[in-house]
Amino acid sequence: MAAKVISFSNQKGGVGKTTSCVNIAAQIANKGNKKVLMIDMDPQGNATSGLGLTKSKIKKTIYDVIIGKCDIKEAVIKTKFKNLSVVPATIDLAGAEIELYELEEDANFTKLALDSIKNDYDYIFIDCPPSLGMLTVNALSISDGIVIPMQCEFYSLEGMSQLLNTVKKIRQLYNPGLQIVGILLTMYNGRLTLTNQVVAELKKYYAELLFKVPISRTVRISEAPGYGEPICYHDPYGKGALEYAAVSKELMMRI
Numbered sequence: 001m002a003a004k005v006i007s008f009s010n011q012k013g014g015v016g017k018t019t020s021c022v023n024i025a026a027q028i029a030n031k032g033n034k035k036v037l038m039i040d041m042d043p044q045g046n047a048t049s050g051l052g053l054t055k056s057k058i059k060k061t062i063y064d065v066i067i068g069k070c071d072i073k074e075a076v077i078k079t080k081f082k083n084l085s086v087v088p089a090t091i092d093l094a095g096a097e098i099e100l101y102e103l104e105e106d107a108n109f110t111k112l113a114l115d116s117i118k119n120d121y122d123y124i125f126i127d128c129p130p131s132l133g134m135l136t137v138n139a140l141s142i143s144d145g146i147v148i149p150m151q152c153e154f155y156s157l158e159g160m161s162q163l164l165n166t167v168k169k170i171r172q173l174y175n176p177g178l179q180i181v182g183i184l185l186t187m188y189n190g191r192l193t194l195t196n197q198v199v200a201e202l203k204k205y206y207a208e209l210l211f212k213v214p215i216s217r218t219v220r221i222s223e224a225p226g227y228g229e230p231i232c233y234h235d236p237y238g239k240g241a242l243e244y245a246a247v248s249k250e251l252m253m254r255i
């Protein structure tokens with residue numbers, strides 16, 4: 001069966017997109033025993049370094065794939081983690097945002113093509129940049145689903161309606177089948193009044209979209225990328241790993 005393609009997207013930065021993408025990808029690959037590919041679509045390349053890859057040693061990246069310089073197969077790197085491969089990103093991807101605008105004008109517009117690898121994996125997870133630009137539009141156009149990580153802050157609510165509008169537009173223009181897999185609360189602290197107010201608001205409008213388990217703010221989750229390890233390897237029995245395991249399970253049931 002062809003892989004399910006899922007983008008982790010939110011135009012706000014620092015909300016836990018990369019952290020969630022890396023940790024859910026690794027969890028499903030390791031404990032779920034599924035073949036997983038993670039595509040880093042953010043020029044900052046945080047997901048790439050979070051999996052322990054050294055950027056200076058990388059030869060082919062998602063940028064080369066997007067501009068049509070190589071097939072995605074050639075850019076796949078096997079990580080040291082079970083069942084987990086990655087297509088890395090480096091800062092050169094920042095240029096792609098502009099080039100994609102120009103390319104779209106002519107017939108050779110290269111959309112990120114996953115056809116050649118879709119049968120090699122069970123899940124393909126895409127870590128999107130913090131914007132709703134061409135890279136994100138491309139990712140969402142080829143995705144079966146979107147996971148929306150968000151922090152429990154007031155501005156997150158404003159951002160959410162904007163993001164859901166974008167999803168609507170993508171459905172109309174490019175990808176009618178795009179499913180919202182769920183909204184994932186990150187860096188959660190249930191003792192804060194604001195957190196509870198935001199959660200109450202979210203439940204009013206998006207109750208069925210919320211993942212049942214929020215991801216708590218923990219030191220172990222934030223330090224793991226520094227070791228180049230997903231949380232299920234860095235601290236397998238800690239709170240963060242258990243929460244990401246629960247979310248991974250729910251995600252697999254939802255899509």
Ligand SMILES: Nc1ncnc2c1ncn2[C@@H]1O[C@H](COP(=O)(O)OP(=O)(O)O)[C@@H](O)[C@H]1O
Nearest residue numbers: 013014015016017018019187216217218221222
């Ligand atoms: N559950 C968490 N607990 C503690 N720190 C977290 C947690 N999730 C993310 N972080 C930290 O918050 C920062 C932003 O997270 P990141 O995943 O890079 O967000 P994004 O990809 O949306 O920009 C990072 O420094 C990350 O380590």
Ligand SMILES: [Mg+2]
Nearest residue numbers: 017018042046
């Ligand atoms: Mg990120």
